[in-house]
Amino acid sequence: MQYVKLIREKQRDKDMRNIIIDCDPGHDDAIAILMALAHKDELNILGLTTVGGNQLLAKVTKNALKVLSLVDEDIPAAAGEAKPLIKPIHTGEDAHGESGMDGPVLPEPKFSVVSDNAVQFMYEKIKGCKEKVTIAALGPLTNIALLLRVYPEIKSKIEMICLMGGGIHIGNRTAAAEFNIYVDPEAAKMVFNSGVDIVMAGLDVTNKAMIMDDERELLRGKGKISDFVSDLLDFYSLASKRFGFEGSSLHDPCVMGYLLKPDLFEGKRYHVDVETQGDITRGMTLADERPVPEKEANTLVLLEVKRKEFIDFVCQCVFKLDAERRDKKTL
Ligand code: RIB
Numbered sequence: 031m032q033y034v035k036l037i038r039e040k041q042r043d044k045d046m047r048n049i050i051i052d053c054d055p056g057h058d059d060a061i062a063i064l065m066a067l068a069h070k071d072e073l074n075i076l077g078l079t080t081v082g083g084n085q086l087l088a089k090v091t092k093n094a095l096k097v098l099s100l101v102d103e104d105i106p107a108a109a110g111e112a113k114p115l116i117k118p119i120h121t122g123e124d125a126h127g128e129s130g131m132d133g134p135v136l137p138e139p140k141f142s143v144v145s146d147n148a149v150q151f152m153y154e155k156i157k158g159c160k161e162k163v164t165i166a167a168l169g170p171l172t173n174i175a176l177l178l179r180v181y182p183e184i185k186s187k188i189e190m191i192c193l194m195g196g197g198i199h200i201g202n203r204t205a206a207a208e209f210n211i212y213v214d215p216e217a218a219k220m221v222f223n224s225g226v227d228i229v230m231a232g233l234d235v236t237n238k239a240m241i242m243d244d245e246r247e248l249l250r251g252k253g254k255i256s257d258f259v260s261d262l263l264d265f266y267s268l269a270s271k272r273f274g275f276e277g278s279s280l281h282d283p284c285v286m287g288y289l290l291k292p293d294l295f296e297g298k299r300y301h302v303d304v305e306t307q308g309d310i311t312r313g314m315t316l317a318d319e320r321p322v323p324e325k326e327a328n329t330l331v332l333l334e335v336k337r338k339e340f341i342d343f344v345c346q347c348v349f350k351l352d353a354e355r356r357d358k359k360t361l
């Protein structure tokens with residue numbers, strides 16, 4: 031067994047994408063995490079960090095550990111910042127409920143965090159990795175802004191920051207701003223202006239990555255993990271409908287979808303900056319779409335997704351996790 035593991039480790043060094051997932055589970059964060067765990071043959075998940083956002087830090091951290099426990103994946107996890115850099119914390123219980131992941135009932139997590147300092151944890155994981163590392167950012171950008179500020183030299187080891195956040199033509203927390211950016215606009219401004227390559231899965235694309243009720247039903251009864259995702263979406267769809275949407279936008283899964291199936295997406299490169307001073311425009315991600323922009327593009331803004339293929343892919347990730355666990359039981 032050791033020999034097989036050795037080959038796999040060797041393989042891992044050669045052609046894997048090293049990633050760190052920063053998140054605030056969060057119904058859609060949980061699905062994105064499962065998508066990554068279904069593709070450990072392509073993604074070398076160095077760790078998972080949590081940040082206050084959809085709910086308070088303790089709740090989102092517990093939710094992250096519950097998801098890892100559900101699939102029995104002891105990925106190193108670290109808790110991060112409870113509050114934004116400047117603004118007071120603003121949570122999203124209107125969409126995610128009191129626990130931050132209302133709907134499914136999961137047992138207490140069997141794993142614990144290995145650190146309460148996500149910034150230090152991320153720095154050490156990235157520094158210790160031979161190749162560059164991709165950061166998949168699924169919540170407010172507080173941890174990542176601090177990482178880049180405290181350890182600026184680490185930028186050279188970051189492949190890209192693929193983030194769910196913003197929207198160059200639309201908001202959701204306000205008419206101008208998407209939730210993750212709205213919560214910590216100062217952090218977002220630092221990240222977009224850091225010089226690190228950014229892929230932005232904003233509302234322009236994630237509102238098109240919608241799972242419809244009939245597609246959601248296909249998940250029911252296919253296994254423990256599929257039922258968990260079905261329960262997540264049953265609750266999450268209630269919020270979507272309250273906000274006037276026909277289906278549920280799979281916001282954070284678009285980040286993992288892009289990293290695993292980039293051909294399902296289309297985008298354009300723009301210079302994007304973040305409004306931090308405005309009252310009604312706080313957290314707005316402004317793209318310079320002029321024919322001759324003032325500054326060089328810093329962001330690939332995702333604008334289109336092949337919705338049906340993307341939803342099929344998300345479901346296949348979930349079915350794969352259930353199938354792998356059924357196979358394990360028969361070994
Ligand atoms: O606006 C959607 C984003 O806010 C997603 O990341 C969701 O999890 C919430 O954090």
Ligand code: CA
Binds near residue numbers: 053054055059168169
């Ligand atoms: Ca999130």
